[in-house]
Amino acid sequence: MKRKLEEQFFKFLMILCTLSISGILLMIIWTITSKGAGSLTWDIVSKIPEGGFYIGKGGGILNAIIGSIYITIGATILGLLVSIPVVLYINVYAKKNSWLATTTRLTSDILFGIPSIVYGAFGFTIMIYFGLKTSLLAGTITVTLLVIPILVRTMDEVFRVVPEDIGNAVYSLGGTRWETAKIMIRQCVPGIITAILLSFGRAIGDAACVLFTAGYTDSIPTSLDQPTATLPLAIFFQLSSPIEEVQNRAYAAALILTIIVLIISFTAKYFSKKLSKNKI
Amino acid sequence: MKNLRLTIDKITGNVFLIFTLLATVTVILIGAGLYYKSAPILHSNSLSSLLLSAEWKPFKSSFGFLSYIAGTLSITAIAIIIALPISLLTGIYLSEYAHAKVKRALLPPIDLLSGIPPVIYGVWGVLIIVPFVQEKIAVHFVEFSSGYSTLAGGIVLAIMIIPLIISILLEVFSTIPDGLREASLSVGATKWETIKFVVLKKSMPGIIAAVVLAISRAFGETIAVLMVCGNIPEIPHSIFDSCYPLPALIANNYGEMLSVPMYESALMLAAFILFIIIFLFNAISRIILYRLERSSN
């Protein structure tokens, strides 16, 4: 009897915890939406800050939206240029379970755990070292460092479960490792897309990296050496203002960022579902 | 033709190898870069004065990290105390009790939660948690709290690390062979007893690894915590006091650090400390998890 009761009690707690996690998610989305929706106007997303913006006058955060998109896309492309070769090397070129492959996997897991503030500080030191100023370029490079481990880990998980026989099929036709690599890429397209989206989500929402390296400005950057605003920092800076209109714009910006991230998450879900269907 | 193909194969092999090596040494580069920058302050101040003094007066060249370290440790502790039971119960439920259908409905919210940017957690914390702490909790215990407190930071942080812990726990539980559960059930144990005495016991290294990973994640979280914890550089005496964690110190002062001597070096030392601790914690827990995965195959 006591045994049963104990189990019932814990089962109740478990269900409670599980449901409350979903509840918290809904609560976060609800809070951000209800606070932000009121100030979310067309001006916010279509204009850059006008004079007196930070004391509550007109304008929007287009500079931050565009800046974030520039950095996110740039970092993801640069990140792919590095991580695809890495993933191909440890999954196709190197022998199965080789020492280098294991070390690379471990390292990318560790790098994944390094917080973005540390990447930011490191990005800042290389920026100073090369005599750069806070800029779109410095921000992009730092965020690239942040997303490489995400890309490597996510793609590696997909490449690893491709049956060995696919590679063997190509080899037995006299194919080289490079030809096998190309087939593997085709096989893993949905997984690569999921990885890209995950990296997008992480890059667009990250504040600590760009805080050090991208700077902040009211205009949209026109070249790589100009500083740029970003969405998370737009939220962060405006929220610390004592003026209510400015704070409200922070909520609107938070809503925009949340919507972008949710869209990215749902698209990633769609592709990973597709991936599990593709499995042979 | 054949030679060209083989040449391409060789070239790509070598280039890819270089990229792989580069990606692997990044971790060393980061450590070395931060150490190089923090070397000046390590030379001019003794390590014990840096770590054990709470006096932080950059203009007088006294850099005692103690209050920041205390801040980081206290919000991390609060976050783990809140997050671990919730994550364990949820993880056990999802892996042992929930039907496939229920699982499919309940996993996406956890994933979505892990995708929400820190700054959004910060905004939510300011709007909900800070007033909640101030009006609903603190009033019963202390005369006044602004709500921007160690507790608020801990709660927000707890919610941020819950998805991480759950996802690792689910992986760990899935490495426990079904045969083991069946063996326990077949001698008449209830499901809950099987979980308590077999699953949890067998998963212990994995659970520890999950907690260590969560701690290292909590150590490094910056923006969300910085927005809700008040940022007063004193050792917090109660959970309703404000605190000032290390990452927040780095983030808040990046602008002025270049104008004060040694200030930059001190902040980089803060980053270096974070790096070393998180590196070690991550390495240890990942190695534990790799072992578990390998032994289950």
Next chain:
Amino acid sequence: MTTEKPHISVKNLNVHIDGNHILKNISIDIPDKKVTSFIGPSGCGKTTLLKTFNRLLDRQGNVEITGQVLVDGEDLYSPDTEVTHIRKKMGLLSQRPFPLPMNIYDNVAYGARIHGQRDKKELDRIVEHYLRGVSLWDEVKDRLKDPATRLSIGQQQRLCLARGLAVEPEIILGDEPTSALDPVSTQRIEELFLELKDKYTLVLVTHILRQARRVSDYIVFIYMGEIIEFGTTEEVLLNPREKLTKDYVKGYIS
């Protein structure tokens, strides 16, 4: 043992995987243009032996291979042997069909393309020829641009055979190639093997004794990493010399 000229000649082959001695001192001559089947209980090393022939085995880490495998007199394991050209000589049919992630046409044309064939007309000819060769042409000629994964599993296995044949190998290696197939598809694959042996040397790994009997000219019985008996199908299955072989054939050990 046999009078025919050997196509593959294995000499004192030893294989260790993760420190375990998987193949022990294997020496065997695989006759040219015949069907030779490897039989034996699972885990006896028959698939490992097959994989040493096209050097897919050494792609796994922690494998140590000593001894010689000669194909047409060329040692596969000598350091200056170029692997891709060896593999091209040997088609592989694995346990389950693994079509490449592309359409039916491209699957068959793939090998020819990577080996330099760019002429569209010639590719068309190759695709049709080999799809006819595995009697798949009539079933797929109207949907060559469909993804290969849409075919039934039996059709996929024939497609994989066509894909392998299209690079004009001399040897076909089959690793339990019918184990995932239904009886009808299995029969078709077996019929194809019998047709193919005029032009190719076939080496099959199988755990189905009746299949070995239906298709093979020669049978190799492998047990615990060693060759116990090698002879014609009749000899090994009906009049085994060794007691172990007798026990296996009668079903006492499996």
